[in-house]
Amino acid sequence: MKNKELSPKYDSNLVEKNKYENWIKNGYFKADINSLKPPFSIILPPPNVTGKLHLGHAWDGSLQDAIIRFKKLNGFDTLYLPGMDHAGIATQTKVESKLKEQDLTRHDLGRDKFLKEVWKWKNEYAQTIRQQWAKMGLALDYSLENFTFNPEINKLVNSVFVSMFEKGLIYKDKKIINWDPKQKTALSNIEVIYKEVEGKMFYFKYVIEGTNDFLEVATTRPETMFADQCLVVNPNDQRYLKFVGKKVINPVNNNLIPVITDDYVEIDFGTGVMKCTPAHDPNDFEIGKRHNLAQPICMNEDGTINELGGANYNGLDRFAARKKIIINTKKMNTFIKEEAIKHQVGFSERTDTIVEPYLSNQWFVKMKTLAQEVLNLQNSNQQINFFPERFNKVLEKWMTDAYDWTISRQLWWGHQIPAYYNKKTKQMIVSLTPPVDLENWEQDTDVLDTWFSSALWPFATLKWEATKFSEYFERYYPTNVLVTGYDIIFFWVARMIFQGLVFTGKKPFKDVLIHGLVRDEQGQKMSKSLGNGIDPMDLINQYGVDSLRFFLLTNSTPGQDIKYSEEKIRSSWNFMNKLWNASRYLLMNIGDNFEPQIISNETLLNKESDVDRWILNEFNKLNIQVSELINKYEFAIAGKLIYDFVWTKYCSWYIEFAKVNLASTNLSIVNSTKQTLFYVLKQILIILHPFTPFITEEIYCKMNLKNSIMLEQWCQEKFNFETEYINYVVDLISAIREFRNSNNIKNVSSLNFTVTNLNDKNFEIFKKNFEIINEFLKSFVNSEISFENLNTKDVSSISINGYFLEILNSQFINKEELFKELQAKKIELEQEIKRSEKMLNNSNFVEKASSEKIALEKDKYKSYKEHLLAIEQKLQNL
Structure with a gap:
């Protein structure tokens, strides 16, 4: 059959065109639930439907897809399951911002109409995300695609919520939580990002009733003083015992509040006197419970001061109120001083607003039992394997110190909590089905934290239901590996583990591959605020997805960040181009009537070309190393080995050796070389396919083999020929070429070298292959070697792997x-x-x-x- 030709120039846009659609059309990505092959599954971490995918997504997807393609080539029935996350706070914030451009709020629309707008947003961005998955070449089984807010997932989420409530793992209580005043919703502890900021400590006089004496109190949040319930001193602090039981005048509202004692106050910290505001500080809340203090809230949900601020402050933003308090207390001579400080302040992860500690009635997951389940698993012989292993310690630390998880959110977009309240009696029921007399009940308006539904993802996506296990669940769960960033180990990884253990009795995955962040060329984290983000689609348009993937994968060390480098992406493109040109050379030189033959140890055992045996040996070593490395997720090392083999051993050396063989009059050598060139290129394409799926498919399909490289198998043949001396030839030619270049010696000048300092092993190799080594040297560098003793010091020496080449200076020096x-x-x-x-x-x-x-x-x-x-x-x- 006549071979197809590759175009003279490598064009990534043409190479990558239409291939993805063809793979899907032929069902190459679909899992086969009835297959006799061993199953291997990966669940795609669902991206938020809030916008385009970024470079981090491209890295994450490249890793997962490389693993899936590697396993498929190694004979597994693979499932790579796609999906997206409804991303409660993030998506609602985006849609509300869009409405704001039209001078509308969600309240203008009402809940139902607003949710329709969010679904429109979701459908628009879901399509964009799918297009980007296709651009990246992700081998996803779209027949099982899911969404964290699909009706089926909603049923499961409700079922899980009710089950956890009935087991006492979910409860509702009034506690101090983290409050986002911009989005007006509760946040869990891990959704708060702490930053060191420059702030101020303010000192006030709390005057003792009926005297001129006062207690000095320091605070960073004067705006909460309207809700102060007392001042607190240590019971052993002799300075203040005479004031205990007396009342002081609150400088912002003139309310009288008592002075009490509590061991929480440290005598030698600050002034030794603290104000207690139970509804606005978690530590104050605990003191308030111990002393039965009232819990008034002085702030509205949007961060403005409420009626407790009186006419002077009611309706003011918390920070505007802070400034006004300073002005007014200075006038009243109750302000003492302010000091500049640096302190940790919590910001909302989603809106970047300063978080307010706030007393609120919320739903919580009781973490003690669940965290212990995770710790027990990780201390057993069934533990989940982390790559790198150190992140298991991170997980254990999170679980050891886990706080109860605030799961209710004051949003409209999300899974509405299946709790109902009687309009008259205020009785609460938690149920999968609404009460029969629904008109007398109202459903809880809060929705669940997005991570609550995401925590069910590994089994929710496999058609798992509360009452039965599906065939997909039975075959593909636990999933084999989770690939994710180190920044969401607790957000997502830990929660998937304990939810999986509770509701399936099994861990959700066997391995967790942790990667870092993609940083810019200066090492900074990429972000919108810094304006240093890179759109992966722009890079693909310029260099092709294969070049981007190869860069990401060959710089991917488990647990480490990647530093973005356009120079390295260009280098990856050069590698694609090198492979293209080598493949083009092969297809042009093997002949139209070429028919590939089976190559094995036996079929080449008596052939006359040692360079053919040598490249097969070298490929055998590569194949073993790469398989071991990918199974340990060491893509950087594996990729660099492949790069070196293709660029140096196959293209720079073997093809050059092959050119000599192809010019031979010995037809046996010519045929052997053609078969070996073809066979090794095929194996290179297979071993490279997980890294660079498009170019390998394009070249493979020009070789008249199967319909797609995705139908191929990873090489199982083992080669072990005695051709070690070829590596010596390579070293000799390289050293002599470098010597000629550095001494400006033209190739037409014949050089004679003496080999010295040989150990026994090297001597035997040179002696056994002396004539053929010299043939190579004459052909490639117009040189030859001998064992002659030069008996003079007027020589130049070249060191090569434990032995020397020596040459008389008179040969090349005038x-x-x-x-x-x-x-x-x-x-x-x-x-x-x-x-x-x-x-x-x-x-x-x-x-x-x-x-x-x-x-x-x-x-x-x-x-x-x-x-x-x-x-x-x-x-x-x-």
Whole structure:
């Protein structure tokens, strides 16, 4: 059959066109639930439907897809399951911002109409995300695609919620939580990002009732003083015991509040007196419970001061109120001072608003039991394997210190909590089905934290239901590996583990591959605020997805960040181009009637071309190493080995050796070389396919083999030929080429080298293959070797892996020309030495010049003298 030709130039846009659609059309990505092959599954971490995918998504997807394609080639029935996350706060924020452009709020629309707008947003961005998955070449089984807010998932989420409530793992309570005043919703502890900021500590006088005495109190949040219930001192603090039981005047509202004692207050911290505001601080809340204090809230949900602020402050933003408090207390002489400080302040992960500790009635997951389940698993022989292993310690730390998880959110977009309240009696029921007399009940308006539904993802996506296990669940759960970033180990990984254990009795995945962040070329985290983000689609349009994937994968070390480098992406493109040109050469030179034959140890055992055996040996070593490395998720090392083999051993050496063989009159050698060229290229394409799926498919399909490289199998043949001496030939040719270049010796000049310092093993290899080694040297570098003793010191030496090549200088050095060059250099140096001596002996220079300049001149003088001495020695030798 006539071979198809590759175009003269590699064009990634043409190469990558239509291939993805063809793979889907032929069902190459679909899992086969009835397959006899062993199953292997990965669940795609669902991206938020809030916008386009970024470079981090491209990295994450490249890793997962490389694993899936590798396993498929190794005979597994693979499932790579796609899906997206409804991303409650993030998506609602985006849609509300869009409405704001039309001078509308969600309240103007009402809940139902607003949710329709969010679904429109979701459908628009879901389509964009699918297009980007296709661009990246992700081998996803779209027949099982899911969404964290699909009706089926909603049923499961409700079922899980009710089950956890009935088991006592979910409860509702009034506690201090993290509150986002911009989005007006509760946040869990891990959704708060702490930043060190410059702030102020403010000091106020709380005057003792009926006296001129006062207690000095410091706070960073004066706006909460409207809800102060008391001042607190340590019961052992002798300074303040006389004030205990008395009342002080709150400087912001003149309310009388008592002075009490509690061991929480540290005598030697600050003034030793603290104000207690139970509804606005978690520690104050605990003191309030111990002393039965009231819990008034002085702030509205949007961060403005409520009626407790009185006419002067009611309706003011919390920070505007803070400024006004300082002004007014200065007038009243109750302000003492302010100090600049640096302190940790919590910000909302989604809106970047300063979080407010806030007393609120919320739903919580009781973490103690669930965290212990995770710890028990990780201390058993069934533990989940982390790559790298150190992240298991991170998980264990999170679980050891886990707080109860706030799961209710004051949003409209999300899974509405299946709790109902009687309009008259206020009785609460938690149920999968609404009460029969629904008109007398109202459903809880809160929705669940997005991570609650995401935590069910590994089994929710596999058609798992509360009452039965599906065939997909039975075959593909636990999933084999989760690939994710280290920044969501607790957000998502830990929660999937304990939800999986509780509701399936099994861990959700066997391995967790942790990767880092993609940073810019200066090492900074990519972000919108810094404007240093890179759109992966722009890179794909310029360099092709194969080049981007190869860059991401060959720089991917488990647990480590990647530093973005366009230079490295260009280098990846150059590698694609090198592979393209090598493949084009092969297809043009094997002949139209070429028919590939089976290659094995036996079929090549008696062939005459050792270079064919050598490249098969080298590929065998690569194949074993790459398989082991990918199974340990060491893509960076595996990719670099493949790169070196393809670029250096196959393209730079074997093809050059093959050109000599193809010109041979011995047809057996010609055929052997053609078969080996073809076979090794095919194996290169297979081993590269997980890294670069498009170019490998394009070249493979020009080789008249199967309909797609995705139908191929990873090489199982083992080669072990005695061709070690070829590596010596490669080393010799490389060393002699470098020697010629550095000494400007033209290739037409024949050189004779002596091999010295050989150990027994090396001597045997040279002796056994002496004639053929010299044939290669004559062909490639117009040189030859011998074991002759040169008996002179007038030689040059080249060190090569424990032995030396020596050559008489007279072979390549023209003594008369060299003598003239050295004599001229000697005169030049003598002049420089005289100039330097004159300068250093000049008192004006020594007195006026800087010490650095004097030192520099002395260094030059020393260097000139040493150089002159060396030249005089060379002249003497000549």
